[in-house]
Amino acid sequence: MPISRIAGFFAKKEAAPPRVPENARLYVIGDVHGRLDLLHDLELRIEADLATAPERVLTIFVGDYVDRGGDSAGVLDRLSAGEFCTDIACLRGNHEEVMLQFLSDESVLDSWRKFGGLETLHSYGVNVADVMRGAGYDRAQVDLLRVLPTRHREFLEKTRLSLTVGDYFFCHAGVRPGVPLENQSPHDLLWIREEFIRNEASFGKVVVHGHTPTAAPEVKSNRINVDTGAYASSILTALVLEGDAKRFLATGVRRADLSRM
Numbered sequence: 351m352p353i354s355r356i357a358g359f360f361a362k363k364e365a366a367p368p369r370v371p372e373n374a375r376l377y378v379i380g381d382v383h384g385r386l387d388l389l390h391d392l393e394l395r396i397e398a399d400l401a402t403a404p405e406r407v408l409t410i411f412v413g414d415y416v417d418r419g420g421d422s423a424g425v426l427d428r429l430s431a432g433e434f435c436t437d438i439a440c441l442r443g444n445h446e447e448v449m450l451q452f453l454s455d456e457s458v459l460d461s462w463r464k465f466g467g468l469e470t471l472h473s474y475g476v477n478v479a480d481v482m483r484g485a486g487y488d489r490a491q492v493d494l495l496r497v498l499p500t501r502h503r504e505f506l507e508k509t510r511l512s513l514t515v516g517d518y519f520f521c522h523a524g525v526r527p528g529v530p531l532e533n534q535s536p537h538d539l540l541w542i543r544e545e546f547i548r549n550e551a552s553f554g555k556v557v558v559h560g561h562t563p564t565a566a567p568e569v570k571s572n573r574i575n576v577d578t579g580a581y582a583s584s585i586l587t588a589l590v591l592e593g594d595a596k597r598f599l600a601t602g603v604r605r606a607d608l609s610r611m
Contacts, residue, residue, distance in 0.1 A: 367594040368517035368556045374406040376515060377436065377599070378589040380567075380576035381412065381443065381560040384419025384469060386428065388586040391601045396588060397435040399599060404592070409436045410513060412560040413443025413522035413540075417466025418581040423473040423502075430505035442509035443522040443561065444540040450506055453498075456491040460484070474498065511539045514555065518591065523561035524573070525553055546573075558589060567598055 370376055377396055382389050400407065415429060416422035429440055445466060452458040452467070459467060459481060468478050476493045480486030512521040512534070519531050521539045524546030529538075531554055538546075543562055552572050563579035567587055578600070580586040588599045 369594045370516035370518065370591045371406075372593070373404045374408070374515075374592070375403050376518075376589075376591040377407070377409040378520065378558050378576055378591065379409060379411050380578055380587045381414035381563070381580060382419070382425055382586065383414055383417055383445070383466070383581035384422040384425055384473065385580050385584075385586060386419075386421040386424040388580050388584060388601045389425060389428065392586050392588055392599065393435055395599045395601070399590070400435065407436045408515075409434060409438045409588075410515075410520050410558075411438065411440045412520060412558065412576060413441045413509070414445045414560060414577075415440075415443070416449055416470045417445045418469055420469060421473050422470040426502045426505060427499070430499075430501045439513055440505070440509050441513060441520060441522055442506075442511055442540065446506050446509060447540050452491060453495060453503070456487040459487040459490060511536055516591075517555050518558055519553065519555040520558045522559060524559045525557055527551060527553070531555060569596070 379392065396409065411429070415425045429438065432438065448458060448462050448467070449470065452462055463481055468481060471478050471481065471490055471494060474494055474497050476490055476497070478490065481490050512519065514520070514531070519525070523538070523540055524542045525531060525534050526538045526542060527545060527549040547562060550572065557573040559573060559575055560577035562575060563577045564575055565578065565583070567578060567589065568575035574589060576587050576589050578585045578587045584602045586601045590597045590599060
């Protein structure tokens with residue numbers, strides 16, 4: 351047998367690109383963080399994009415709807431009502447986890463107020479003057495419980511930690527390397543960062559996540575990061591998956607620049 355044929359016989363076949371099911375399109379939206387204005391803008395872009403959509407369309411949100419931006423209450427009101435141009439699946443982020451914890455434990459506010467909780471409370475009309483000084487946590491909890499719509503709380507409680515579609519695994523923060531996807535801990539799915547980000551090995555499926563903001567979407571062989579720091583950058587990003595193709599839609603980005611994302 352010629353050497354060239356022997357080499358070809360033992361050559362490692364190139365892995366097939368990851369796919370979503372046939373006749374389906376997924377839009378995967380990064381961390382919204384209270385930017386209802388950007389959510390509305392991105393929805394308009396998705397709505398226009400639906401002109402070429404196949405039979406089945408789903409929009410997946412990777413979590414962090416609240417905190418930092420100015421209208422967390424408005425974002426939760428919109429999503430909890432299911433008011434979107436496609437069917438939606440909403441995952442839980444670490445910021446939703448902390449908000450839920452605050453509803454039963456006011457001491458959580460000591461840390462929550464330092465990474466966005468003040469903005470969320472303010473969006474519901476809760477007076478945060480004392481909270482800014484590290485006091486009045488119990489009163490803030492009572493006030494939020496009084497004004498928080500039941501629909502908002504039920505929405506938060508029903509958010510799921512992960513979702514698998516085709517060759518993709520969706521979660522908020524990432525996964526722990528070496529642990530099967532079905533055995534990932536809730537804490538890692540919501541909070542992990544460096545151990546996951548630094549890993550270059552396969553996770554079994556391509557993990558699509560947010561949680562770690564970057565200037566542009568990160569597309570790696572084993573993961574895709576869709577958190578583009580919308581609350582500060584005004585760039586809210588949606589990954590579009592169809593067949594084995596991937597592309598992006600985003601607010602505040604020229605159409606010509608999308609091809610470079």
